[in-house]
Amino acid sequence: MKLPRTTTTTGELFWGYLFVIIGSVSFFGFVFAVIASTLLPLSQNPLNQGLKNDRYYYCFLVPLTIPVITVAVYFHWLSMKLFKHA
Numbered sequence: 001m002k003l004p005r006t007t008t009t010t011g012e013l014f015w016g017y018l019f020v021i022i023g024s025v026s027f028f029g030f031v032f033a034v035i036a037s038t039l040l041p042l043s044q045n046p047l048n049q050g051l052k053n054d055r056y057y058y059c060f061l062v063p064l065t066i067p068v069i070t071v072a073v074y075f076h077w078l079s080m081k082l083f084k085h086a
Contacts, residue, residue, distance in 0.1 A: 033051050034057065037051035037052050038051075038052055040052065
């Protein structure tokens, strides 16, 4: 049984690459904010100073991760139900 060949338009490629680029930039920006900024020496930049002296990030990380994981698990379950019954 042969599957029909799908064609990808340039608009779909554009949006796909755009989402991958935005996700990558966000990921590396957050990694810098959490890990790399604490390793850098003090600077005159107020953003870098705020990131380096942040003491509340880890206090809020775990409690805010729980509802995000709950919503992600629900959407995963919903998408599997929709896929199964489509």
